[in-house]
Amino acid sequence: MTAALKRIEQTREALSHALAERDWEAIGKLDLACRACVDEVVSEAPADEPELRSNLEELLGVYRQLIDVAVGERQAIVDEMSQIQRAKNAAKVYHLFG
Secondary structure: OOHHHHHHHHHHHHHHHHHOOOOHHHHHHHHHHHHHHHHHHHHHOOOOOHHHHHHHHHHHHHHHHHHHHHHHHHHHHHHHHHHHHHHHHHHHHHHHOO
């Protein structure tokens, strides 16, 4: 396994761990590191193409999970903001008639 493939594997594992912890700051940093590793691997001639493919498919799976979690988190924030807005509107009506 080349050094770049090893770094992709390590970064993928760290990304999975950060995702499980919902550590968005770490995820952002690991995403940048992962992009650099992938660029490096793609720019060099792969010595073991099946291993590279497998490694990149596993990385893709982590990114799919990341997208699913991020969409869910975003929707939770939208729901919470909507609830806050409804509460503000109800308070305004209460003050008008109260």
